[in-house]
Amino acid sequence: MSFHEKSAWIMGLLISLTGVWYVSRVWKMSEALGETAPPTLGLIGGATIMLVVGAIISHIIIASLSPEDASDAEDERDKQVLRRAGNISGYVLGFGIFAGLWHYYINSDGNLLFHIAVGSLIASQIAEYVLTILFYRRGA
Amino acid sequence: MAKRPPILNRVKALREAHDGMSQAALAKEIGVTRQTVIAIEQGRYSPSLESAFRIARVFQVGLEDVFQWDDTAEA
Structure with missing residues (x-):
């Protein structure tokens, strides 16, 4: 397994966990408030720190296991693999943002637009890592 | 599911006939990673024209001695 494939497995897992954490936090906060929770620095900062720290530690581990x-x-x-995976994941991001904008146009809920944008970003990254693994295994 | 390229190759046979050259050594000669050589040998990846020529030059054979069009895959 190449370093890029290992990296895709780890980043896919990390961003999935971060996504689950983010959505569950927003869900709980929204339930408590009775409306869509506003984005907070703690929420975005927490997700970013989780992802960055996890990525650094995991990449140090996989690099030390196979330095060559x-x-x-x-x-x-x-x-070729990274370009194709990135290209398709761009459509996922675009679709999510487009859906979020329409949702905002109809419901005028800016907080939800923010969370849809973050969710789309997470979904597109997951798609990119899944496709990277698929293309490495089955050919691009 | 990604479609396999309709190209057959004799990279593994040529490598083994070339004093049992390792995949890593061939990879280094043509400027790709060992995983890419494995993917080429398994028919999961068609190399660029430049890499195909580099492989043929390593084994000192013609391009068509290494890569052949798979007529059966077109059906």
Whole structure:
């Protein structure tokens, strides 16, 4: 398994966990308030810190387990896989933002627009990592 | 599901005939990772034209001695 594939597995898992944490927090806060919870610095900061710290620690671990793979530069196959996965995940992000904007146009709920945008970003990243793994395994 | 490229190759056979050259050594010669050589040998990835020529040059054979079009895959 290449370093990029290992990285995709770890980042996919990390961002999924972060997404679940973010959605559950927003859900609980919204239930308590009786309306869509506003975005808070603690929520966004918490999610970002979880992701960054998790990514740094996990990448140090996988790099130390296979230092030769980690030092390999991206080759033509890596570039093709990452480009295709990034391209398709862009559609996921675009669809989510588009849906969020329409939702805002109809309901004028700016807080929900914010959470839909964050959710779309998370969903597109998950899609990118899943597709990266799929393309590495089955061919791009 | 991604479709396999309709291209057959003899990279593994040529590598083994070339004093049992390792996948890592071939990868280094053509400037790709070992995982890419594995993917080429397994038919999961078609290399760029440049890499295909580099592989043929390593084994000192023609391009069509390494890669062949798979007519059966077109059906």
